[in-house]
Amino acid sequence: MKPLAIEKTLVEDWLGDLCDDFDVFSPSMTKKGFYDWAPFQSGTGLQVPTGVPKSSIKTFFFPQPEVLFHFKASVSDPDAYRLKEPDCQERKALLFGVRPCDARSVVLNSMPYEPDPYFQARRKNTLIVGLLCKESCSTCFCKWTGGSPTGREGMDLALMELEDSYLVEPVSERGQALISSTIFRKPKEQEISLVQELYARKNGEDAASTLRGKELMALYEAPFWNQVSQSCINCGTCTFLCPTCYCFDIQDETLRGKGRRIRYWDSCMFPLFTQHASGHNPRGDKIKRVRNRFMHKFKYFPDRFGPVSCVGCGRCVRDCPVNIDIRQVLSNMLGV
Numbered sequence: 001m002k003p004l005a006i007e008k009t010l011v012e013d014w015l016g017d018l019c020d021d022f023d024v025f026s027p028s029m030t031k032k033g034f035y036d037w038a039p040f041q042s043g044t045g046l047q048v049p050t051g052v053p054k055s056s057i058k059t060f061f062f063p064q065p066e067v068l069f070h071f072k073a074s075v076s077d078p079d080a081y082r083l084k085e086p087d088c089q090e091r092k093a094l095l096f097g098v099r100p101c102d103a104r105s106v107v108l109n110s111m112p113y114e115p116d117p118y119f120q121a122r123r124k125n126t127l128i129v130g131l132l133c134k135e136s137c138s139t140c141f142c143k144w145t146g147g148s149p150t151g152r153e154g155m156d157l158a159l160m161e162l163e164d165s166y167l168v169e170p171v172s173e174r175g176q177a178l179i180s181s182t183i184f185r186k187p188k189e190q191e192i193s194l195v196q197e198l199y200a201r202k203n204g205e206d207a208a209s210t211l212r213g214k215e216l217m218a219l220y221e222a223p224f225w226n227q228v229s230q231s232c233i234n235c236g237t238c239t240f241l242c243p244t245c246y247c248f249d250i251q252d253e254t255l256r257g258k259g260r261r262i263r264y265w266d267s268c269m270f271p272l273f274t275q276h277a278s279g280h281n282p283r284g285d286k287i288k289r290v291r292n293r294f295m296h297k298f299k300y301f302p303d304r305f306g307p308v309s310c311v312g313c314g315r316c317v318r319d320c321p322v323n324i325d326i327r328q329v330l331s332n333m334l335g336v
Ligand code: SF4
Pocket: 231, 232, 233, 234, 235, 236, 237, 238, 239, 269, 319, 320, 321, 322, 323, 324
């Protein structure tokens, strides 16, 4: 699949045309002064933040909250229930401007969610138009976790920003179908060589592969967990913003014989997350919860699925109210 190019001034027109077939979302500046995902609106000007928006794109695949099904008790037979599943996503969605870390998180999340029909239906119905990174932000570290600022994993189309244009590379067949319009042109030689130069940049240290060679269970009682957990206030911000945290709880809401079963985000940083009905809590102490978060990302998930469960987006570094920095924890785990 050959790359094409589009002038920057025409991108809004292109997205406007795509709105006929998709619910299009892109990063937008909120009234609170940060970028977040919002429905794209023609004529408001395209906004392209340097780093990742506040929220990750997991909300499009794993909505908060999500109705799994509605139920209704039968009046004649109180033991009989009628169930109705909602349509997961009626209209196709298109996410524009997804950075490589966020696009890769969808690939990682679909490993544990492989048997989940809700997640998989949304994945099938959602196209990802990625925006490759020329520079990393101060909080990003995708290169440490097996990713890359120019990685295309999880994308349908990959855009690289140039001076007055974008080079547009189709990554999937459905991405190719998005660029059939005459708005796109053949790229100039100079545009191709600029992008090749960016692709050729060295990725640097991959801590993920170093971790694979380490016996991490030996770190279970390491003294640094105490130090890391001391300042944590168990607010859950890191897990809710993290694109690769996917823990949930399920509740039934009922009223007069009718109800719905809902799945909503939960966090392993909350004490109640692991509390048993008996009152016993295997992770009742803060240190156990903090250790679990990092061990899950760098030991338990890779043991089961291969890659580490962190894409280095830096959201938890940027927004932890007490400045716990996962890069420092990772360095502790690596012993560097
Ligand atoms: S954001 Fe920081 S303080 Fe809040 S739960 Fe996560 S590590 Fe703890």
